[in-house]
Amino acid sequence: EVQLVESGGGLVQPGGSLRLSCSASGFTFSNSAMSWVRQVPGKGIEWVSLIYSSGSNTFYSDSVKGRFTISRDNAKNTLYLQLNSLKAEDTAMYYCTKSDNWIMDYWGKGTLVSISS
Numbered sequence: 001e002v003q004l005v006e007s008g009g010g011l012v013q014p015g016g017s018l019r020l021s022c023s024a025s026g027f028t029f030s031n032s033a034m035s036w037v038r039q040v041p042g043k044g045i046e047w048v049s050l051i052y053s054s055g056s057n058t059f060y061s062d063s064v065k066g067r068f069t070i071s072r073d074n075a076k077n078t079l080y081l082q083l084n085s086l087k088a089e090d091t092a093m094y095y096c097t098k099s100d101n102w103i104m105d106y107w108g109k110g111t112l113v114s115i116s117s
Contacts, residue, residue, distance in 0.1 A: 036096060055072050
């Protein structure tokens with residue numbers, strides 16, 4: 001059974017930083033592309049970033065490019081998202097997804113990031 005468990009969310013001030021983690025199990029993590037997506041309560045899903053299985057290629061939405069960094073540790077079956085220079089509009093539930101061929105077929109339960117002064 002595929003399991004994705006996010007952690008690391010919290011309340012931070014504008015301009016602050018957070019690092020999200022996603023622990024993966026139930027599949028061969030090192031063979032799968034992975035993504036982060038987010039959802040503002042009551043609004044649609046926004047794709048944030050994707051990383052290839054080897055970590056060799058990364059992709060970002062324009063809204064986070066230059067501020068967020070996706071990475072992975074295949075030895076630990078863990079995906080990361082470093083969030084810097086956070087803004088109020090980054091407030092959302094952040095989900096880790098298994099994303100082979102850009103198809104997000106498995107999702108975690110999410111971790112909440114809140115930006116407020």
